[in-house]
Amino acid sequence: MTEYELIKGCIKQDAKCQRLLFEQMAGKMLSVCLRYANDSMEAEDMLQDGLVRVFNNIHQFKFEGSFEGWVRRVVVNCALKHLQKKRIQFSEIKENSNDGLRMESYAFSNLGEEDLMKLISQLPDGYRIVFNLNIIEGYTHEEIGQMLNIQASTSRSQLVKARKMLQYQILQLQKIAV
Numbered sequence: 001m002t003e004y005e006l007i008k009g010c011i012k013q014d015a016k017c018q019r020l021l022f023e024q025m026a027g028k029m030l031s032v033c034l035r036y037a038n039d040s041m042e043a044e045d046m047l048q049d050g051l052v053r054v055f056n057n058i059h060q061f062k063f064e065g066s067f068e069g070w071v072r073r074v075v076v077n078c079a080l081k082h083l084q085k086k087r088i089q090f091s092e093i094k095e096n097s098n099d100g101l102r103m104e105s106y107a108f109s110n111l112g113e114e115d116l117m118k119l120i121s122q123l124p125d126g127y128r129i130v131f132n133l134n135i136i137e138g139y140t141h142e143e144i145g146q147m148l149n150i151q152a153s154t155s156r157s158q159l160v161k162a163r164k165m166l167q168y169q170i171l172q173l174q175k176i177a178v
Contacts, residue, residue, distance in 0.1 A: 003067055010058045018055060026051070028068070029075045035120065035132045036079040046082050050075030076137060080147055083129060119169050127162035130155050 009017025037043035133139045141155040
């Protein structure tokens with residue numbers, strides 16, 4: 001079954017197509033939710049809300065661009081709405097902060113994807129959300145500001161703090177490993 005047929009089947013509320021779409025997307029979208037959630041149960045709640053919204057609004061997909069990208073955007077928006085209910089706090093720092101740490105190239109050599117994702121998941125909520133939206137999802141600071149109802153400069157500062165914290169954590173891991 002092609003993606004087009006699958007989507008059309010879901011629009012017609014064909015249970016077989018819906019199950020197939022769920023099976024294709026659930027794992028990928030759960031990994032997206034895990035980046036925003038504090039634990040797996042919260043991620044599963046985000047996923048469920050996101051996929052319900054996908055099925056309720058699948059008729060709005062215009063077959064322009066990637067369907068997976070459209071689903072991801074819906075799921076990310078649901079995850080953000082879930083987090084906004086928790087009233088995430090974003091703190092401001094000076095725009096001209098240039099005291100970033102310099103990373104040695106060896107610090108990345110033994111760091112696997114799982115290790116990096118674990119470090120990202122340990123970031124404070126504001127840092128983690130902005131890091132995920134900007135670095136992983138590719139949103140601009142202006143888009144993030146609109147999504148989170150914060151200033152673009154706040155998004156930038158949260159990203160700077162997230163990067164500094166990740167750099168520090170990676171350096172600490174390297175000291176332990178040596």
